[in-house]
Amino acid sequence: MRKKSSGPVAPVAPVRPAGTGVRAPGPAASGAAHGDWLTLGRDGRLSLYAPTDGGLLRWTESTPGGADWTGPHLVPGAGLTHLTVVQGADSYVHFLGRRERTGADGTRRVDVVHAIQYQTGLAVTDWRSLGNPHPDREQGLLLGPPVGAVAADGSVHVFARGAHGGLVLRREAPNGKWRTWEELQGAGISPWPAPVALSGGRIEVCADAETGVFVWRQLEAGGDFTGPRGFALRAAPGTVAGVETGPEQATFFWTDADHGTAASWRAGGWPTPLGGSPAKRPYATLRTAIDGYDCLVLAHRDPDGHAVFGVGGAGDEGNGLWWYALTEPCEGTPALARDGHGRVVLALITPDGTPRLARQEPGEGLTLGPWSTL
Numbered sequence: 372m373r374k375k376s377s378g379p380v381a382p383v384a385p386v387r388p389a390g391t392g393v394r395a396p397g398p399a400a401s402g403a404a405h406g407d408w409l410t411l412g413r414d415g416r417l418s419l420y421a422p423t424d425g426g427l428l429r430w431t432e433s434t435p436g437g438a439d440w441t442g443p444h445l446v447p448g449a450g451l452t453h454l455t456v457v458q459g460a461d462s463y464v465h466f467l468g469r470r471e472r473t474g475a476d477g478t479r480r481v482d483v484v485h486a487i488q489y490q491t492g493l494a495v496t497d498w499r500s501l502g503n504p505h506p507d508r509e510q511g512l513l514l515g516p517p518v519g520a521v522a523a524d525g526s527v528h529v530f531a532r533g534a535h536g537g538l539v540l541r542r543e544a545p546n547g548k549w550r551t552w553e554e555l556q557g558a559g560i561s562p563w564p565a566p567v568a569l570s571g572g573r574i575e576v577c578a579d580a581e582t583g584v585f586v587w588r589q590l591e592a593g594g595d596f597t598g599p600r601g602f603a604l605r606a607a608p609g610t611v612a613g614v615e616t617g618p619e620q621a622t623f624f625w626t627d628a629d630h631g632t633a634a635s636w637r638a639g640g641w642p643t644p645l646g647g648s649p650a651k652r653p654y655a656t657l658r659t660a661i662d663g664y665d666c667l668v669l670a671h672r673d674p675d676g677h678a679v680f681g682v683g684g685a686g687d688e689g690n691g692l693w694w695y696a697l698t699e700p701c702e703g704t705p706a707l708a709r710d711g712h713g714r715v716v717l718a719l720i721t722p723d724g725t726p727r728l729a730r731q732e733p734g735e736g737l738t739l740g741p742w743s744t745l
Contacts, residue, residue: 399724403703405455412491413462415711422454431492435711459521464488467517504552510534520566567613567621579606614656616686635688647694648673657707
């Protein structure tokens, strides 16, 4: 663990030993979803989502911050190869999937699908196809998994790597109808661009690429995207994530390809080394108050397959992060959220497809309590 030299956050205490938890019979997750797959509803209850064969699974807290959960509840969705979860300020949860189907003639076709959950624990809408930006079927097969962001006005923005290696976008118009696909250019980007919805209504997107890092920005809420602007930076492929660390200020995080440790970066500056072990997927990010300070929590899966998290001041990454490696094995990127009592919750999917989570305990700093199995 690399200790920070100063700052508001107390050292991260070890997590209590995990319980033996045995998963109840039923469908298992096939891994972790991308994005915000642990969400807090308007009623103060958490929901956890994970992909499974034939759709997605949902677990829901019975009471805000309580130990009991219902689920898993299966939301059918045939042919999903990837699942991304994103939540807006209105608390609606959006599901984005890359769907691949084989027709009667044996040809494969790919499209992007979208569904919504409006209230915690209630029904999910039917999947709606958003199509494919490439009319040519063979090019359409090369479409990357969708990622998303929900603007302050509730409009959903869906981004993906196109067949030619650039960024494509489909988004809702102010009247709620979907615009046509837009080509935002770029080349050689990774399959996991990182959009950030800012509180003022704008969206910024960062993606690592073969030649460095690209950034696309809206100059005003609902406007067109400028860019891409390229930066000669060395981000490890597929590790970029982002969060708003100050008013209208997007900060992006990735694993430095040269040094193998986490780094933070804001346009106009240089990457700040954060230490820690390397990630191979995007970081989970959470901005929250700890001990009255504006803090940032990061989490990822380390090279040994275990969950890792770090804590530091939001917008003050140069002061260092506290890192702690957990003993819990996980698949994909863990998830971070606050529960109905404001406690930090870290969730993960074990290699056998079981969701587990640990919550912040009372006291200074960020200490996680015992693990529970859903």
